[in-house]
Amino acid sequence: MSKILYASEVTTDIHRLDSAWEDPETFAFIPDKTGEVHGMIEAALAELPPPYRTGHFALLTSGSTGRPKLVFGSRDRSSSLARVLHAHQQSEEVNETVVVLPLTYCYSFVNQFLWARQHDRPLVLTKGLTRPDELKSALTAAKDSMICLVGAQVPLLSEYYDGSVFPGVIRVHFAGGRFPSERLEDLRRLFPNALIFNNYGCAEAMPRLTLRPADAAEETSHVGWPLPGIEIDSSPEGELLFRSPYGAVGQADDNGFRVIGPADWVATGDLGRQLDDGHVELLARSSEVFKRHGEKISIPVVLSSVSLAWRGPVSTYREVDGSGEDGYVLVISPHPGDGDVRKILLTLRNKHARSHWPLRIESIDELPFLPNGKIDVQELGEQVDLKQHWRQRI
Amino acid sequence: MNNHQKLKDLLLDVFLIGESEYSLEISQEDIETWDSMGLVAMAVGIEETFGHHLTQEEALSIRKFQDIVDILSTKGMSFDD
Numbered sequence: 131m132s133k134i135l136y137a138s139e140v141t142t143d144i145h146r147l148d149s150a151w152e153d154p155e156t157f158a159f160i161p162d163k164t165g166e167v168h169g170m171i172e173a174a175l176a177e178l179p180p181p182y183r184t185g186h187f188a189l190l191t192s193g194s195t196g197r198p199k200l201v202f203g204s205r206d207r208s209s210s211l212a213r214v215l216h217a218h219q220q221s222e223e224v225n226e227t228v229v230v231l232p233l234t235y236c237y238s239f240v241n242q243f244l245w246a247r248q249h250d251r252p253l254v255l256t257k258g259l260t261r262p263d264e265l266k267s268a269l270t271a272a273k274d275s276m277i278c279l280v281g282a283q284v285p286l287l288s289e290y291y292d293g294s295v296f297p298g299v300i301r302v303h304f305a306g307g308r309f310p311s312e313r314l315e316d317l318r319r320l321f322p323n324a325l326i327f328n329n330y331g332c333a334e335a336m337p338r339l340t341l342r343p344a345d346a347a348e349e350t351s352h353v354g355w356p357l358p359g360i361e362i363d364s365s366p367e368g369e370l371l372f373r374s375p376y377g378a379v380g381q382a383d384d385n386g387f388r389v390i391g392p393a394d395w396v397a398t399g400d401l402g403r404q405l406d407d408g409h410v411e412l413l414a415r416s417s418e419v420f421k422r423h424g425e426k427i428s429i430p431v432v433l434s435s436v437s438l439a440w441r442g443p444v445s446t447y448r449e450v451d452g453s454g455e456d457g458y459v460l461v462i463s464p465h466p467g468d469g470d471v472r473k474i475l476l477t478l479r480n481k482h483a484r485s486h487w488p489l490r491i492e493s494i495d496e497l498p499f500l501p502n503g504k505i506d507v508q509e510l511g512e513q514v515d516l517k518q519h520w521r522q523r524i
Numbered sequence: 525m526n527n528h529q530k531l532k533d534l535l536l537d538v539f540l541i542g543e544s545e546y547s548l549e550i551s552q553e554d555i556e557t558w559d560s561m562g563l564v565a566m567a568v569g570i571e572e573t574f575g576h577h578l579t580q581e582e583a584l585s586i587r588k589f590q591d592i593v594d595i596l597s598t599k600g601m602s603f604d605d
Binding site (some may be wrong): 191423472478479484487521522523 | 535541564569
């Protein structure tokens with residue numbers, strides 16, 4: 131039976147993760163609290179086909195469907211990816227990496243833990259933005275350091291560290307969601323010496339598919355060029371597909387283990403396409419595009435407009451309106467001042483037809499976050515302290 | 525809050541117009557968001573705010589905001605303040 135390594139074991143002793151990596155036996159590295167999926171994880175590991183019992187590792191992901199699953203990576207493949215990332219993210223001059231996201235998150239695991247191992251660089255563990263003071267100390271002490279962030283953290287960084295400068299951070303990576311291009315100036319103020327990269331991928335890609343320097347494009351939909359060896363295609367429905375020599379070799383959920391073969395095209399869960407110059411254009415998560423009153427609604431496109439009028443964190447949750455039409459609720463944070471919601475509404479009116487407007491605008495003191503720094507959309511609609519500011523009356 | 529203010533708040537919300545754009549003389553042609561769904565939203569809002577269910581004939585006769593005031597005034601609501 132393969133073993134399970136929990137995040138808290140590693141937080142207190144990073145050598146536990148090193149040991150697990152060096153031990154041939156396949157292991158799963160997962161958050162401490164996995165709730166009802168823990169049984170699935172144990173069963174998947176217990177029933178792992180023999181070829182996967184050594185030389186592999188598994189991470190837990192919510193996946194594009196929101197149904198948690200284990201993705202299985204090959205240690206050889208992921209080590210290769212860490213080397214490729216080193217070259218393409220211009221990391222030779224990086225001397226250490228400060229960990230802001232949980233290492234159980236594939237992005238952080240490969241881009242930081244494996245990268246640090248491969249290139250013999252120190253890994254500086256922090257508790258991220260759950261301990262802003264400690265993180266500030268780590269960033270202040272950083273010397274030629276690399277950090278990995280998700281876009282939703284930027285408003286918090288701006289708020290917590292307003293006026294601070296971290297010149298020792300020379301690489302800032304983004305992945306795991308829309309690149310916060312509207313916050314680029316804030317990032318440059320915080321990290322004046324950093325090259326900033328937008329990385330794109332998914333857990334099934336383990337995790338990287340494309341990357342681009344932030345300056346390479348203004349549009350957030352431009353997620354860069356595929357890394358060497360990665361093939362990109364689109365399904366007839368517009369879903370972005372990939373084949374990668376670094377990608378997951380299998381996945382397991384309640385339905386058991388499924389091999390991902392080298393010839394298999396894998397869906398990223400996003401809608402997108404590769405353009406003539408090779409760069410990938412991302413249109414939206416499959417789950418973030420839906421039809422309302424016959425019109426195709428893209429939540430990321432609407433959020434991009436909202437960001438012109440509201441600089442704080444925003445998110446949405448899906449809801450069906452009284453007439454059975456799909457819709458969504460816009461949630462802003464923190465609670466707005468006089469005129470803020472009106473400004474958002476006027477921006478929505480100027481840029482989008484009524485079908486694209488949210489069913490309601492609500493606010494919350496703080497958005498609920500998952501351990502990986504992403505907004506917990508599943509929990510968002512359940513929050514008791516949501517305050518309503520506006521609603522459509524249809 | 526008087527009826528004028530209630531109506532103004534409702535119409536700003538339904539059509540997403542700015543305070544400075546608002547006037548009772550503003551007409552359907554002036555407001556891009558006064559589409560079929562906007563009309564439905566306005567009718568629902570009038571019922572919620574003033575307790576009057578617009579008949580189809582009333583709803584379709586509204587060409588400018590002043591027409592709403594005229595309809596509601598005939599139902600005994602005062603907009604004199």
